[in-house]
Amino acid sequence: MDAMSGSGTLRPFEQSLPMALLRAREAAMRRFRPLLAEHDLTEQQWRVLRALTATDRPVEPTILAERTFLLAPSLSRMLSNLEGRGLIRRSVAAHDQRRSLIELSPTGRALVQAVAPSSEATYRHIEERFGVDRLQHLLDELHDLAALDLGEPT
Amino acid sequence: MDAMSGSGTLRPFEQSLPMALLRAREAAMRRFRPLLAEHDLTEQQWRVLRALTATDRPVEPTILAERTFLLAPSLSRMLSNLEGRGLIRRSVAAHDQRRSLIELSPTGRALVQAVAPSSEATYRHIEERFGVDRLQHLLDELHDLAALDLGEPT
DNA sequence: TATTGTTATACTCTATAACTATA
């Protein structure tokens, strides 16, 4: 019973799917993080701005939390921060006073646009070295994998 | 210049590689996290134990930090914690008194083995629904992507 | 002098529970 195979056939570290996903993500983000830091944005804050860019309709916090994989309390504080910095706007839904609606402000949109070229440069870099079709196929596979309902936690 | 295409051709949120990687990782981890919590382990602590399982030789903290994508100060505090719980052992390298050597204790190894079956169950679940060959190909592609030197942060 | 690892500090995010206000 050695270290490599003794743990009830636990896969080798190199073959771990979560680690492979994390490693690939780190490789893709390494260049990008310093740029976010220059704009005083955390990775999570960027995800929120990025999610808001994806739609031209205001989004409710609950939906935003799902799309960005953030917990509601984390998002709530982040929205206060982003609103204080003038990057987003909040309004109250007309049909239900409990619901908020979040959207990018022009300043927020400008910030995303300022950061976007560097993001695109990284993509071009990946596409050149990895291949456009190969990257597209990888994205499709990742999408399919995530769509598998692996079941709720027991 | 609308919200979808106005940001200097920023890719749609759905096509974002870091988001796709995060989404897939969340899908794979969702089942697993509660099990870690039952054993009072964070995701990062699990990565450390998991990395130590992958080798039967003691590992220096610097190497461990690289492999687990943790910063040295974070790892340093975690190692104190894990040592206090009797899950790892530390020793000093004979040839260089500055260097530490970290390895799993028998208790730590037993803990990994206790958690492993659930990890394997998730893999079997994925393999059944996604396909063994398809999963292997995905892992290979992720490995190649991470190996691309996308350059140091500017 | 350079390197390994730890400690100090401030901030952010995670996670759960409790609370407010609407419905």
Add this chain to the structure above:
DNA sequence: TATAGTTATAGAGTATAACAATA
């Protein structure tokens, strides 16, 4: 009563700098 969102609280990780011990 149930739901949307916020606030409270405790803990862990991120990030940078400063430090001790060793090389």
